Amino acid sequence: MFLSRTLLKRHSVLPGFDLALGFTVFYLCVIVLIPLSAAFLKTFTLTWPQFWDTVTSPRVMASYRLTFGASFAAAVMNGFFGLIIAWVLVRYEFFGKRFVDALVDLPFALPTAVAGIALTALYAANGWIGQFLAPLGIKVSYTPVGVFVALTFIGLPFVVRTLQPVLEDLQKELEEAAATLGASRWQTFTRVLFPIMMPALLTGFALAFARALGEYGSVIFIAGNMPMVSEITPLLIITKLEQYDYAGATAIAVVLLVVSFVMLLAINLIQAWARKRQGG
Template identity: 70%
Template sequence: MTTPQKTFRVLPGFKLTLGYTLFYLSLLVLIPLSAVFIKTATGGWEHFWLTVTSPRVLASFRLSFGASLIAAAINSVFGLLLTWSLVRYRFPGRKIVDALIDLPFALPTAVAGIALTAIYAPKGWVGSIAAEHGVRIAFTPWGVLLALIFIGLPFVVRTVQPVLEDLETELEEAAASLGAQRWDTFRFVIFPALLPALLTGFALSFARAVGEYGSVIFIAGNIPMVSEITPLMIITKLEQYDYTGATSIAAVMLVLSFVLLFIINGLQAWSTRRIGRTV
């Protein structure tokens, strides 16, 4: 009769590490988020409903979530193209381009907002050219979308890049030797392998964009019912000492973000299982 061998673990004490993990997660995430819902409940259902269904708040929800989803989708497409160029090609200045991708990570959000406003304002370098053709970028929803694309691009690139680097080119060569066209090779060989990472980058880009404040507030112009984002509405409520109203908007924003991220993570898990069955 053989005795089962104990599994060697670098960090011993499963109960201790699990307890520390749950304590740390509760202290930093669960308790603050619970406080948002508890504070919201103190105002009553009527105050909550009047706050979150006011025209300005609804317009901010549409702008924040709509622009965030569009920005994440755009970043997914062009982030994949940029990653492909960095991984599969060698060209002068490649390392400089690779380093510039991380600039939105290191750049203070206020600096990014001021820089984008200076460029795309009606008297800016790009904004003046667009104004000559009747297009206004800054102080409109287009400016909000532009800022969200700027701050969300690195999330897609840095998520997809290591997966693409590990993807063996022999698979593409094998597909080509079997007579597959370039589009078929990308569609059936490359894209399924990159899809989980691409969905992760999409989720991270969306999560960053939906709560972005510093880089958006300058270029948005904060015009009521036009270019007001939801984080600005929360700040406005706080400045008016309407703490219950601020937490009401935050609670709705939190629930909607969680639902969208849950759907995205579900799609990611489904694509991962699908790839596992086909391998």
């Protein structure tokens, strides 16, 4: 038995655990940890009162509320409609399906600046869509609503593409068995299908939320960038960098990073709980 294990380990196609782990840690350190550590080290050049005054000024706090609030709302919106879109693309055949499927990836391929300009043109008071909203008193461009629209646009593919493989692997026999046992369509979805899809849905939500937090190009055009109203946190960071206030920029970035990490960690814990419950 020992000899067979030794031969299997010796002739393994993939690299050994020690080598693979070492490469993984090295690569993550170079690509992720070292740049993030530089941001923290630059922030440490500030005293605690300076740091606190920088990250809690009214203008910065307003940008936090807009950035996190709009990102969360956009991720929730994408989670709901992304599930519907992924379900339709997987379960139904219709004319133009390939076109719709390719259209989902458009936010990936489209430069963010182009997306921002296009959204601004559409939702401006004289735009194709904005001209119908303006008489109703609904203003999208140059408001927080515009930020929400832009973040929803760029986050949709993350949810759809995360859910599609899971939906494709769902066996229709599960639905047939539930129907045989007398379950309604709603009961089949909520008690049989949704628990299976939930981890993937949470993953898509987390990816869309994280992507929205750092979005800059598509938002600055449609937001209007009015302080205390429609100014996002990434724009404040860029503003401080342009003013050569590197410590202030990294201080705001560190707060954004820490809060984002905590929220993503919480989502990952929920994912683990969902998988454990599903497996049990």
